[in-house]
Structures are given as C-alpha cells and as structure tokens.
Amino acid sequence: MASASLITLFSPLLLLVLLLAPPAQAQGPAAPAPGPAGPFNLTGLLDKAGQYTTLMRLLNSTGVGNQIVNQLNNSDQGMTLFAPTDNAFNNLKPGTLNSLSAQKQVELVLSHVLPKFYKLSDFPLVSNPVRTQATGQDGGAYGLNFTSLGNQQVNVSTDQVETQVNNALTQVMPLAVYQVDEVLLSSELLGTKSQSPSTSPTTKTSNDGSKSDSGAKEPTAADGTNAGGRINSGLGIVAGLVLLCMGILS
Ligand SMILES: *[C@@H]1O[C@H](CO)[C@@H](O)[C@H](O)[C@H]1NC(C)=O
Ligand SMILES: *[C@@H]1O[C@H](CO)[C@@H](O)[C@H](O)[C@H]1NC(C)=O
Ligand SMILES: *[C@@H]1O[C@H](CO)[C@@H](O)[C@H](O)[C@H]1NC(C)=O
Ligand SMILES: *[C@@H]1O[C@H](CO)[C@@H](O)[C@H](O)[C@H]1NC(C)=O
Ligand SMILES: *[C@@H]1O[C@H](CO)[C@@H](O)[C@H](O)[C@H]1NC(C)=O
Numbered sequence: 001m002a003s004a005s006l007i008t009l010f011s012p013l014l015l016l017v018l019l020l021a022p023p024a025q026a027q028g029p030a031a032p033a034p035g036p037a038g039p040f041n042l043t044g045l046l047d048k049a050g051q052y053t054t055l056m057r058l059l060n061s062t063g064v065g066n067q068i069v070n071q072l073n074n075s076d077q078g079m080t081l082f083a084p085t086d087n088a089f090n091n092l093k094p095g096t097l098n099s100l101s102a103q104k105q106v107e108l109v110l111s112h113v114l115p116k117f118y119k120l121s122d123f124p125l126v127s128n129p130v131r132t133q134a135t136g137q138d139g140g141a142y143g144l145n146f147t148s149l150g151n152q153q154v155n156v157s158t159d160q161v162e163t164q165v166n167n168a169l170t171q172v173m174p175l176a177v178y179q180v181d182e183v184l185l186s187s188e189l190l191g192t193k194s195q196s197p198s199t200s201p202t203t204k205t206s207n208d209g210s211k212s213d214s215g216a217k218e219p220t221a222a223d224g225t226n227a228g229g230r231i232n233s234g235l236g237i238v239a240g241l242v243l244l245c246m247g248i249l250s
Pocket of ligand 3: 057060061
C-alpha cells in the first residue's frame with residue numbers, strides 16, 4: 001500500500017539530502033582546477049615543504065602514501081592528512097617508532113588520515129570523534145577530536161596528545177595537508193591491544209554517558225564512511241523539512 005507514498009516521501013527527502021550535503025565544499029568562492037590531473041604527488045608536496053622526512057619515510061614504508069594517492073584518484077570525498085614534522089617525531093620517547101610492529105606503524109600513519117577533505121574552517125563543525133583511516137580496522141578506535149578556539153584556531157586531540165592544527169601545506173580539494181607539531185599517538189596505538197569494541201572508560205568516567213558512549217552497537221559508524229557528524233546534525237533539519245514537504249504535498 002505504502003509504496004506510492006513512500007516514493008513521494010523519499011524523492012523530496014533525497015533532494016534535500018543532496019541539497020544539504022555539499023555546502024561545506026561549496027563555500028569557497030571558486031574551487032577551480034584541482035591542479036595536477038595525474039596522480040597526486042604527495043611525496044613531492046612534503047618534500048618541497050621540508051621537515052617531513054620521517055613522515056615521508058613512513059608513508060613509503062607502510063604503503064599508506066600509495067594508498068592515499070590511489071584513494072584520491074578513486075574517491076570524490078578527498079582526504080585530509082595531518083603531517084607531523086620531523087621535530088614531532090624527534091620529540092617522541094626514544095624507541096617509540098621502532099617498538100611498533102609493522103602493522104602498528106601502518107595504523108599510526110592511517111590514524112593521521114581522514115577519508116574526507118576538510119578545510120580548516122570545517123573542523124569547528126565536525127562531530128567528535130572523527131573517524132580516521134585507521135578506524136575501520138578496529139571499529140571505533142583511532143578517532144580524532146577537534147576543538148576550535150574561535151577564529152581559525154583548531155586543536156586536534158587523541159586521548160594522549162593535544163596539539164594545534166597549523167599551517168596548511170595544501171587545502172585544495174581533494175587533498176588537505178596540515179602541519180602538526182606532535183605525533184597523534186593514542187592509547188589504542190601504544191597500549192595493550194584492547195580489541196574489544198567497547199574500549200570503554202578505565203581512564204575516564206563518562207560524565208553523562210547517555211549521549212557519548214553506548215559504543216557497543218553503532219550501525220551508523222559502520223556504514224557512514226565519514227561525515228556522520230554532518231548527517232546527524234542535518235537529520236533534524238531534514239526531518240523538519242520533510243514534515244514541511246508533506247504538508248505542502250497533502
Ligand atoms: C584513476 O582512476 C581511474 C578509474 O577510476 C583509472 O582508470 C586510472 O588509471 C587511475 N589513475 C591512477 C593514476 O591511478
Ligand atoms: C614527485 O615529486 C618529486 C620531487 O618533489 C619527484 O622526485 C618525483 O618524481 C615526483 N613523483 C611523481 C610521481 O611525479
Ligand atoms: C620507498 O620504499 C621502497 C621499498 O619499499 C624503496 O625502494 C624506495 O626507494 C622508497 N622510496 C623513497 C622515496 O624512500
Ligand atoms: C572525543 O569527543 C567525544 C565526544 O565529545 C568524547 O566522548 C570523547 O571522550 C573524546 N575523546 C577524547 C580522547 O577526548
Ligand atoms: C590547544 O592545544 C594547545 C597545545 O598545543 C594547548 O596549549 C591549548 O591549551 C589548547 N587549547 C585549548 C582551548 O584546548
């Protein structure tokens with residue numbers, strides 16, 4: 001019975017979703033020519049910027065550099081990379097990198113990559129924690145939190161470090177690369193392998209757990225490759241508009 005009405009309900013809904021989705025990227029006046037048509041030369045970018053030799057070595061040895069370039073070619077979402085400087089790596093406790101297994105090194109690098117293009121001005125709007133490329137492998141782990149301090153100042157944090165998101169090496173769709181002065185270590189990376197999905201609070205008492213955790217089952221996290229935050233925050237609007245549309249249609 002309901003199929004016809006479902007269609008009339010859904011087509012405006014889809015339209016609205018399409019209309020609501022892109023504003024973050026549409027914001028910039030003209031976003032012309034994403035530059036090089038061929039494969040994106042991430043190594044070249046970091047090389048030119050200097051002070052990223054350790055990161056470049058890791059991107060190469062872990063294969064993540066190639067993965068990023070391939071994904072940039074195949075995704076319309078773009079990507080964001082947080083690039084720790086050589087100083088950042090030097091400031092790690094001695095032996096930290098070498099103590100990581102090959103797999104953990106991959107996860108380390110992936111945890112600096114977001115599967116979506118974010119301009120600096122997008123971060124104040126995201127809903128924390130934001131999934132990284134490492135998140136998929138561990139279901140819920142390796143999220144990054146962003147806090148904005150007014151204007152353009154943005155901090156990124158894990159449960160181990162907090163640092164400013166500095167200097168954009170590039171900020172042109174499809175790739176944003178931001179300097180960070182600390183390696184974004186997390187307890188997932190360093191700690192005991194807590195593979196369980198509910199990596200709940202031994203460290204922190206969840207103040208008002210009602211909203212934040214309930215981590216066991218979160219279907220949205222599984223399918224939404226990213227941008228879950230936007231969609232969530234948009235849902236209320238969509239619902240409102242749908243109601244409006246239904247009013248108009250009837
Ligand atoms: C980019 O992707 C297209 C298809 O999606 C493929 O044909 C092309 O070879 C890819 N280019 C590179 C450099 O990977
Ligand atoms: C990327 O740039 C570096 C120098 O910055 C160059 O040596 C390398 O050949 C370039 N790679 C590609 C695939 O263009
Ligand atoms: C990347 O790693 C490969 C081996 O995995 C090596 O042959 C190559 O020289 C490395 N490239 C750079 C720029 O370090
Ligand atoms: C990140 O933010 C979420 C939501 O605000 C919070 O539940 C979580 O504890 C934060 N994680 C860290 C490591 O601060
Ligand atoms: C942002 O991070 C820096 C550390 O780089 C810290 O000193 C500062 O207090 C943080 N700001 C806020 C509001 O958390």
